[in-house]
Amino acid sequence: MDVGRSMELQKMNGQHSRDLGPDKLNLEEGFDGLEFMAERDEFLPGTRPGIKAPQFTDFEGKTSFGMSIFNLSNAIMGSGILGLAYAMSNTGIILFLILLLFIAILSAYSIHLLLRSAGVVGIRAYEQLGHRAFGQPGKVLAGSIITMHNIGAMSSYLFIVKSELPLVMQAILGSFWFQTWCIGNACCAAAERTVCGLGGWSLQCLTKHNHSAYDFCEPQLFTINTQTAYTIPILAFAFVCHPEVLPIYTELQDATKKRMQTVANISILAMFVMYGLTAIFGYLTFFGGVESELLHTYIKVDPLDTLILCVRMAVLVAVTLTVPVVLFPIRRALLQLLFPEKPFHWARHITIAVCLLIIVNLLVIFVPTIRDIFGIIGATSAPSLIFILPGIFYIRIVPEETEPLKSKPKIMASCFAVLGFIFMVMSTSFIIIDWVSGESRSGGGH
Template sequence: MALPRGAGRGAAAAAERGWYLSAREEDEDADEDAESAPLLPGSVRHPPDRGSSFGFSVFNLMNAIMGSGILGLSYAMANTGIMGFSILLLIVAGLASYSVFLLLSMCTQTAVTSYEDLGLFAFGSPGKVLVATTIIIQNIGAMSSYLLIVKSELPGAVAGFLSGDSESGFSSRSWYLDGRLLLLITSVCVVFPLALLPKIGFLGYTSSLSFFFMVYFTLVIIIKKWSIPCPLPLSSGVENLQISNITGECKAKLFRLSKESAYAIPTMAFSFLCHTSVLPIYCELQSPSKSRMQNVTVTGIGLSFLIYFVSALFGYLTFYDKVGSELLQGYSRYLPHDTVIMTVKLAILFAVILTVPLIHFPARKAVLMVFFSHLPVSWICHIFITLTLNTIVVLFAMYVPDIKNVFGVVGSTTSTCLLFVYPGLFYLKLSREDLISPQKLGACALVIFGICVGLLSLILIIFNWINQ
């Protein structure tokens, strides 16, 4: 999961706010030229050999989009049906692309390069604090979902290398197969030291590997669809297959509605959230313009949609209604010693462990912005914030029983705000168009959709918890 690399400073944004407000009064027609204008006022375009190419910018955006959400989309399809899932995923992807368009429109007007500073321009300091707080909660949820994968998959990976039978009795009692203990060791020995680094450095390059791991994961899901029989074995392991007689388990449903369907849209919103990375990627684009960056966005989200849909479809067609909320768990159960599955586990674990420290950087920046903006930057503050964030994330990962809960709660709250609500609100506040213009009506619809879907999903999820 890639993250913003060029966030703007609050002081600079506040200074530029005065320029922006005066410019609005001087030139009411500035928007007409924004399509081809450089990002920053008075700045000179990079020559053609400077900045990121179109293809590399698409890759960066896809790297920002693709993350742990891919493991929960098959579960979403199982609870909405193939057609229901396809329609919902297409709606979320389309609205995500449209909300990026609104952010780019605000970017060309305000000349800022961070999501937080757009909140400052729109609603002053309270807006900036609100956006920063939302990003903190979102990133804590993202890090928790990654470490949940470590807790659930690392014991099986260790068992696969150390024992011929990962389900044996002595293995389940071994300390090195305790998921919580392995999670704690990994966090203390790997995640925390890497998160303490003052600069992202090599983590930016290693996190790019996570994108290729997601593609590899998708290819393996397609191939392994024919390695697991249906109906599913009652006993795990390919060497002792006891086939169920319930042939109805092997029928895919086109539409389905259940209490678990409440997790579908939040999981999709969680999976497509890349909006905190869009503006920095825009700044690094060759010959940056709103139309060129919008093409990058449509291409990146479109390709991500394809990978998400294919992985969800073949994951669902492998396990049908028995698909788990974390897809890899099904393969661990029915193909525990498969070499290819083991390589996928290792690839995902490697990507997760190296990406979690990367997510600490914007989370720590947002914490500094909200709570410690009046203090000078120091190593003591740096270490304290990193340790606090790491502790919170580890506790969540240890005691949250299911990854779908992270996708559901974070997706229905912070993800819907960053994906739908905030871009629409900022556009309504900052745009000089008439209230009945198509773009403002679209922004208003985006806000209403985000609020309604987020609240409805959260209420249904809480209702499910109460009735469990």
């Protein structure tokens, strides 16, 4: 290969000048050959003598295929799982499963676009893809959206602490008093407040909601109401894992796009099954009475049940320990956006952390239900990370010489981004209308 062509490959891969070796790809071989070269030279270090390790990492990926599936599944599953039963109660079982499958398939396609884009430029960081596509504005946009989404995630975790911790403490400290009171007054007398056991819940279903007992106490296959607008945002919020896909790709052993796409497909399938089962069993337990935070609904069953109490305590420990983990990428992103050239300084480091915690805690205090967090984040940052950014990054990063704008892959990516924009505008509008109309359920019940 001549020097000019060698320099062109270097530029496309975002590397500084180095020896590319005698057996490099001819550019006329097309996009597939270029992607193979990008992966071989940029993503698979140490495969041939004389080729030094790539610059984006100083170690070869050693994470096994199974552990990568576990890591990505863990990145997908978050607090959004607690809102799925509520979403099903406002769509019906069949419509919910259709929407769940729809979001899962689109998430897998979105990861495909990210991997193809990363394969061209040799980058495995979401913000860096934005920089490569649109320069500094693209990096700022991607970083800001990721920051917004992480703030929403941290807010949802702290909201769970806000709603669950007082009840758990009350159950632990006042269990003897509660048991004495419950036995002396017969559990059904407390149907309007805290009921003891599923029998009490059934009685509440038959007495308090006699006017619409069928709609409230029977499973629905299809249903539409004012709260249905929250369903797709909740589902999108539950499937966001895209900022973590590229780092997991970096750590994957024997990394190729096909291998990483398989990791993503299996992880998404596993979460699809788990989300579906969680929503179905939660909905069939409480029907129309399920609240936007599923665990909180179990106060209607028996706050002193040992198994339920252990589950709630485990969730509390998990989300409490997760808050600092989520705080770290937010602080790092803000430091990169606001002080990109400044050296590390403890005062700046601590100030940003304190300000973030104050802002998030104020949000948690004044937001009435976790449904509102799921809704607004799922309607804004989630479609941006799943639909819009992967689509426009792909269109900008993949060279027009190999895939013209009128090619099928780029047309599909364009439609994908437009779909995300439409979804974001419609969902946000419906949620705002619901807020303004004042028809929302304050506690999640019908």
